[in-house]
Amino acid sequence: MEVGYGSGDKTGFFTQGRRSLEALIVQFKVKTVELARNIKKLGQDDPRRVIHSLKVGLALTLVSTFYYCQPLYSNFDETAIWAIMTVVVVFEFSVGATLGKGLNRGMATLMAGGLGIGAHHLANLSGHIGEPILLGFFVFLQATISTFLRFFPTLKARYDYGLLIFILTFSMISVSGYRDDEILEIAHRRLSTICIGGATCVIISIVIFPVWAGEDLHNLIALNIEKLGNFLEGFGDEYFKRTGREECNEDKKILEGYKSFLNSKTSEASLANFASWEPGHGRFPFRHPWKLYLKVGTLARECAYRIEALNGCLNADIQVSSEVSTIIQEACTTMSLESGKALKELALAIKIMVPPSSADPHIENAKSAAKNIKSLLKSGIWEDIDLLKVIPGVTVCSILVDVVTRTEEIAASIHELASKAQFKSAESPLSEQIQSVKSAPMVNCSHVITVSESTLAASQSESSSAPKDSKQSMEV
Amino acid sequence: MEVGYGSGDKTGFFTQGRRSLEALIVQFKVKTVELARNIKKLGQDDPRRVIHSLKVGLALTLVSTFYYCQPLYSNFDETAIWAIMTVVVVFEFSVGATLGKGLNRGMATLMAGGLGIGAHHLANLSGHIGEPILLGFFVFLQATISTFLRFFPTLKARYDYGLLIFILTFSMISVSGYRDDEILEIAHRRLSTICIGGATCVIISIVIFPVWAGEDLHNLIALNIEKLGNFLEGFGDEYFKRTGREECNEDKKILEGYKSFLNSKTSEASLANFASWEPGHGRFPFRHPWKLYLKVGTLARECAYRIEALNGCLNADIQVSSEVSTIIQEACTTMSLESGKALKELALAIKIMVPPSSADPHIENAKSAAKNIKSLLKSGIWEDIDLLKVIPGVTVCSILVDVVTRTEEIAASIHELASKAQFKSAESPLSEQIQSVKSAPMVNCSHVITVSESTLAASQSESSSAPKDSKQSMEV
Numbered sequence: 013m014e015v016g017y018g019s020g021d022k023t024g025f026f027t028q029g030r031r032s033l034e035a036l037i038v039q040f041k042v043k044t045v046e047l048a049r050n051i052k053k054l055g056q057d058d059p060r061r062v063i064h065s066l067k068v069g070l071a072l073t074l075v076s077t078f079y080y081c082q083p084l085y086s087n088f089d090e091t092a093i094w095a096i097m098t099v100v101v102v103f104e105f106s107v108g109a110t111l112g113k114g115l116n117r118g119m120a121t122l123m124a125g126g127l128g129i130g131a132h133h134l135a136n137l138s139g140h141i142g143e144p145i146l147l148g149f150f151v152f153l154q155a156t157i158s159t160f161l162r163f164f165p166t167l168k169a170r171y172d173y174g175l176l177i178f179i180l181t182f183s184m185i186s187v188s189g190y191r192d193d194e195i196l197e198i199a200h201r202r203l204s205t206i207c208i209g210g211a212t213c214v215i216i217s218i219v220i221f222p223v224w225a226g227e228d229l230h231n232l233i234a235l236n237i238e239k240l241g242n243f244l245e246g247f248g249d250e251y252f253k254r255t256g257r258e259e260c261n262e263d264k265k266i267l268e269g270y271k272s273f274l275n276s277k278t279s280e281a282s283l284a285n286f287a288s289w290e291p292g293h294g295r296f297p298f299r300h301p302w303k304l305y306l307k308v309g310t311l312a313r314e315c316a317y318r319i320e321a322l323n324g325c326l327n328a329d330i331q332v333s334s335e336v337s338t339i340i341q342e343a344c345t346t347m348s349l350e351s352g353k354a355l356k357e358l359a360l361a362i363k364i365m366v367p368p369s370s371a372d373p374h375i376e377n378a379k380s381a382a383k384n385i386k387s388l389l390k391s392g393i394w395e396d397i398d399l400l401k402v403i404p405g406v407t408v409c410s411i412l413v414d415v416v417t418r419t420e421e422i423a424a425s426i427h428e429l430a431s432k433a434q435f436k437s438a439e440s441p442l443s444e445q446i447q448s449v450k451s452a453p454m455v456n457c458s459h460v461i462t463v464s465e466s467t468l469a470a471s472q473s474e475s476s477s478a479p480k481d482s483k484q485s486m487e488v
Numbered sequence: 489m490e491v492g493y494g495s496g497d498k499t500g501f502f503t504q505g506r507r508s509l510e511a512l513i514v515q516f517k518v519k520t521v522e523l524a525r526n527i528k529k530l531g532q533d534d535p536r537r538v539i540h541s542l543k544v545g546l547a548l549t550l551v552s553t554f555y556y557c558q559p560l561y562s563n564f565d566e567t568a569i570w571a572i573m574t575v576v577v578v579f580e581f582s583v584g585a586t587l588g589k590g591l592n593r594g595m596a597t598l599m600a601g602g603l604g605i606g607a608h609h610l611a612n613l614s615g616h617i618g619e620p621i622l623l624g625f626f627v628f629l630q631a632t633i634s635t636f637l638r639f640f641p642t643l644k645a646r647y648d649y650g651l652l653i654f655i656l657t658f659s660m661i662s663v664s665g666y667r668d669d670e671i672l673e674i675a676h677r678r679l680s681t682i683c684i685g686g687a688t689c690v691i692i693s694i695v696i697f698p699v700w701a702g703e704d705l706h707n708l709i710a711l712n713i714e715k716l717g718n719f720l721e722g723f724g725d726e727y728f729k730r731t732g733r734e735e736c737n738e739d740k741k742i743l744e745g746y747k748s749f750l751n752s753k754t755s756e757a758s759l760a761n762f763a764s765w766e767p768g769h770g771r772f773p774f775r776h777p778w779k780l781y782l783k784v785g786t787l788a789r790e791c792a793y794r795i796e797a798l799n800g801c802l803n804a805d806i807q808v809s810s811e812v813s814t815i816i817q818e819a820c821t822t823m824s825l826e827s828g829k830a831l832k833e834l835a836l837a838i839k840i841m842v843p844p845s846s847a848d849p850h851i852e853n854a855k856s857a858a859k860n861i862k863s864l865l866k867s868g869i870w871e872d873i874d875l876l877k878v879i880p881g882v883t884v885c886s887i888l889v890d891v892v893t894r895t896e897e898i899a900a901s902i903h904e905l906a907s908k909a910q911f912k913s914a915e916s917p918l919s920e921q922i923q924s925v926k927s928a929p930m931v932n933c934s935h936v937i938t939v940s941e942s943t944l945a946a947s948q949s950e951s952s953s954a955p956k957d958s959k960q961s962m963e964v
Contacts (some may be wrong), residue, residue, distance in 0.1 A: 054639055061639045069632035072655070076663040077624045093660055100631075100656045148553045155576075156545035163530055163537045179548070180576045184569055187552040274793075275753045317750075318800075320793050324890065394875045399865050401881075406879055407886045414800065 059317050063221050064105055071099050071216045075209055088337045094202050098209025103217065106225035107293075108286030114210035115289070116174035121206055124178040125199045127154075128185030132195060135186070151183050163437050169285055225286035226296050230362065232280065237312050237422070238359035239269040243319050244352030244415065248345030251326060251408065252337055268323070273316050280309045295365055304429045308362075311425050315355075315418040318411055322342045325408050332408070333401040339393060340405050342387040347412045350378035351419040358426050366437055371423055378416045520553040539697050540581055542867075544943065547575050549691045568739060570678050574685025575619065581767075582701035584762030586693045590686035591765070592650035597682055600654040603630075603677045605663030608671060612664070627659050645761055701762035702772050709754065709781050713788050713834035713898070715745040719795050720828030720891065724821030727802060727884065728813055744799065749792050754783045771841055780905045784838075785900050791894040794887055801884050812881040822887045826854035827895040834902050841911045844902045851899055854892045861885050882964055 053061045060100040075095045158179045161167055165177065166369045185195065217223075246267050284302045292298040332340075354374035363369035389409070394402060429435075491546045531538045551571045611622040634655045637643055643651065661671065693699075722743050760778045768774040808816075832851035837844035865885070870878060905911075 039682065050640075051636075054636075065632045065636040068635040068655075069628040072631045072659055073624045073628040076627050076659055077620055096659050097662065100659065102653060144553055148549045151552050152545040152549040155548045156541045158545040160527075160531075160537060160541040162937045164526075176576060179544075180573060183548055183552055183572050183576065187868065188647060278754045317793050317796050321797050321887075324794075389875050389879060399870045399878070402875070403865060403882055403886055406875075407883055410879055410883045411797075467746070 021466055059446055060105075060221070060223055062357045064223065067216050067220055068099075068103050070220075071103055071212050072096065074216075075099050075212055094205040095209040095212075098206050102210055103213045106223045106228065106283075106286050106290075107214075107217050108225035108288070108290040110213050111291075112170070112286060113173050116171060117177050118203075120174040120177035120208060121181050121203055124181035125185055125203065128182045129195055129199065131182070131186040132188075136339060147186055150186055153177050154182050169281075170288075183478045205228075222293070224290055224292050224293055224296070226284045226302060227294070229280065229283035229287050229302065229305055230296070232276070233309050233312070234285065234359045234362040236270070236273045236276065236309070236316075237355050237362070239273060239350045240312060240315055241355035241359060243267050243270050243323075244348045244355060247322060247326070247352070248341075248348040251332070252341045252345065261297060267326075270316050273313065274320065277313065279311070280306055280405050300431065301432045304425070304432055308422065308429060311418070311422045315415060315422060318415050318418060320417070322408065325404065325411070328404065332405045335397060336402055336405040339388065343381050343388060344409060344412055347378050347379035347385065347416055349443055350374045350381060351412075351416050351464055354378060354419050354423065358423055358467065361430070361435070362426065365433075365435045366421060367435050371426075375416075375423055377421055378419065382413045382416045384452035385413065449459055511713040529864065536581075536697070536699055540699065543692050543696055544575075544579050547579055547688050548572065549615045550692075551575050551688055570681040571685040571688075574682050575689055578686055579689045582699045582704065582759075582762050582766075583693050584691075584701035584764070584766040585688050588646070588765040589649050590649060590690055593653050594679075594682060594686055596650040596653035597657050597679055600657035601661055601679065601826065604658045605671055605675065607658070607662040608664075623662055626662055629656050629657050637668055644883060645757075646764075662852070665906045668672070700766060700769055700772070701759050702766050702776060702778060703770070705759040705778065705781050706772070707757065708752070708759065709785050709788070709839040710835045712746070712749045712752065712785070712792075713838070715829050716788060716791055716795060717828045717831030717835060719743050719746050719799075720831060723798060723815075723828070724824040727808070728817045728821065743802075746792050746795055749789065750796065753785070756782055777905065777908045780901070780908055784898065784901045784905060787894070787898050791891060791898060794891050794894060797887050798884065798891070801887070804880065808881045808884070811873060812878055815864065816861065816881050819857050819864060820885060820888055822857035823854050823861065823892055824828050826857060827888075827892050830854060830895050830899065834899055837906070837911070838902065841909075842913055843906045844899060844909050847899055851892075851896055854895065857864075858889045860890045861889065887924075917946060 098114075098117065102110060102117060104110045104113060131147070131150045135143045135150070138146050158175050162172055162175050185199065188195065188198075243266075250267065284306050287300070287302045290296075292300075351374070354371040355370035357374060358368050361370065382435070560879060574590075574593065575587075578586060580586045580589060607623070607626045611626070614622050634651050635688060638648055638651050661675065663672065664674070719742075726743065731830045760782050763776070763778045766772075827850070830847040833847035834844050837846065865882070
């Protein structure tokens with residue numbers, strides 16, 4: 013019996029073991045498939061990510077084999093480090109970020125190198141005992157001051173990396189135990205290897221499928237305003253006819269596309285910062301007014317907060333009653349539709365860089381609808397209706413009136429942008445051009461929204477928020 | 489005559505020159521004073537910045553003089569570089585960020601070192617011609633894959649720096665032209681110097697006035713909810729009595745304190761990330777539920793969007809008429825005041841880490857006021873009043889009803905936080921403790937707001953958003 017039990021246990025053990033092994037394998041397969049799907053999605057969402065990875069690999073291989081095949085210096089290892097390190101650290105997703113980091117690194121190394129050599133020389137004069145004390149004091153002083161400077165918002169935005177490299181280079185050079193003439197030689201070698209690494213990054217990032225932060229910012233702002241327009245265009249139908257038809261998830265996705273915009277301030281700011289490092293490219297000259305995009309973005313975000321409130325009305329427990337609905341529907345739908353159209357025209361005007369005058373008639377329509385609703389509310393039509401039934405409708409009306417005002421402000425800021433950036437009327441008849449561009453983005457719309465949301469989810473990947481379709485059309 | 493003219497010109501030239509020189513000096517003085525004031529303000533806003541700068545200086549001096557006075561290795565310069573570099577790059581403002589970077593750097597160096605040595609060995613086997621080709625291929629492959637992995641949001645959030653160091657170390661080791669036994673020696677030295685640098689950073693950052701990201705997050709969330717409470721507490725008076733008294737700028741500043749909160753999502757996320765690296769400290773054990781703070785923050789931000797709408801009503805052109813005002817004032821003021829009090833109780837409960845039950849009666853009051861206003865709106869009281877006059881008041885009512893609902897949600901999420909994080913009722917009578925804490929934050933309130941705003945302005949300084957007063961009370 014005991015043996016029987018034992019063998020039964022053993023069989024049970026093996027069976028159980030095989031089963032759990034099989035379960036493990038199945039789980040592993042599922043995980044692998046899931047991982048592969050994630051990787052594929054990440055690449056498909058923005059193929060520029062794959063290209064960027066290949067570019068980094070190329071730059072690194074170029075620099076390292078260059079040094080490997082032609083050892084220019086006797087002490088090969090040490091100098092190769094600096095070129096490789098520069099490529100790894102400086103190569104960023106967009107041209108602007110790469111240039112900014114490269115220039116920061118180069119300038120900081122030059123300046124800190126000069127100061128460091130001076131400090132080293134000064135310390136040398138003070139004798140054998142005084143030297144380490146004086147050097148320690150210098151290192152402490154400059155590290156403390158530079159670290160504190162990094163807290164200044166303006167310096168942090170543009171020169172944070174430069175200050176870091178300044179601390180690093182100064183400390184290394186002033187501490188190193190070499191004689192003065194050797195130091196000069198080392199400083200020279202370091203600077204030249206850093207230049208080689210930096211130049212490789214900048215050239216590859218500009219020549220091979222460049223990703224311009226400025227263009228990303230331009231497209232991001234246009235896309236966000238278009239999303240607001242999408243919501244407003246769909247809002248009237250959704251609000252007044254929601255009892256009449258089934259809810260469609262696809263519609264809802266388009267309607268709620270604006271949500272990613274509520275938190276995009278940080279990405280806009282960093283894109284504008286990168287863009288300011290970029291040379292003139294394509295449609296954007298060197299001193300393109302990037303800061304005005306931030307102003308447009310801020311105003312549009314103000315509008316997005318109102319739209320968030322409208323979305324709250326859409327999902328509220330108490331919906332508008334049918335008798336109120338018949339009274340306000342026309343004016344509300346007009347306000348919503350016309351300001352939506354105006355916003356989409358404004359987005360389009362940014363996208364194709366023409367003065368946004370085609371939005372003006374829609375704004376006028378929205379304004380007159382707002383006037384209508386105000387006089388409608390003044391009329392005696394409401395006396396028979398229970399106030400509680402009126403409230404949801406009236407709330408929507410007042411938010412929409414507010415949205416019309418915001419739309420006007422956005423239009424004014426885009427007019428300013430158009431005049432400062434010298435947007436020119438297209439040579440081909442505008443309506444044709446608009447038709448041709450209009451048909452394109454709507455097809456990919458839900459896709460574009462997915463892209464930006466997945467991008468914004470990675471809160472620190474601040475330089476890849478532009479839609480890919482507009483990018484591709486530029487490359488073709 | 490000509491000479492006269494000439495000398496006249498000359499005198500004029502000199503006078504003008506002196507004047508413009510004087511103007512320049514005055515301008516220079518003004519700029520210097522302004523700069524000094526800015527520096528002072530930056531330090532006063534958060535004295536931890538000054539301390540942090542001194543800590544970095546100290547760490548760097550320690551590491552560099554250690555190497556300077558006791559050259560442990562013959563090739564002194566090269567190894568010193570790695571310790572200094574580690575200190576400069578790894579030392580961050582908070583303990584969590586420093587630990588996270590240090591661990592990332594150490595682990596990545598270890599792993600990439602092992603793989604790099606393997607790759608180097610493999611390439612060595614393939615002969616003189618095959619070696620550089622194979623090495624180039626390895627470098628390309630791993631750089632491409634690792635760079636692509638950096639786009640994964642989950643990896644980017646926690647291991648971005650590690651991946652960077654992985655690329656760097658692998659490339660350097662596999663490319664370096666040394667023999668295998670030398671490589672092992674170098675890898676060992678590098679790892680040990682990196683450990684020395686990293687350990688110096690971590691020890692100094694923990695031992696000398698530590699800045700805990702977790703505590704910052706805790707205080708930031710409590711402060712933001714308190715700001716919402718401040719707005720709501722003041723809103724009723726401000727809205728209904730604004731014609732009766734002079735506007736006070738100080739009041740307005742307190743009221744608009746919530747604005748910085750609208751865009752604080754990124755800082756909250758990165759603080760939570762840093763906090764998850766931190767060991768247990770003070771009131772926070774190792775596995776404190778930091779993610780729940782993000783949930784509370786998100787819900788509170790939803791509430792902040794409604795408050796933004798209320799603020800819009802406060803600044804609207806059409807204000808509430810006096811006859812409507814008399815009807816709704818009481819219920820509205822109660823809703824606003826009670827939900828404000830509830831939010832402040834909730835903020836306080838987070839701050840002193842007790843279950844937030846003291847907020848419940850206020851929420852009940854706010855809910856019953858919301859019920860009152862609903863029945864008031866149903867009554868026949870409105871029949872004689874022009875609808876246009878009713879609208880502003882009704883809009884405020886409906887937003888306030890919404891705010892009451894949001895407050896309930898926030899309270900529920902804080903109850904969840906309190907149970908997960910095991911907040912315990914205080915031993916001393918709660919009312920006493922509340923009184924003693926309540927009196928403190930109100931005094932410094934406008935100051936605290938300034939701190940957070942200036943911090944948020946630096947969009948990338950994501951780890952220094954906590955109020956200093958709460959910090960100081962911890963240090964004492």
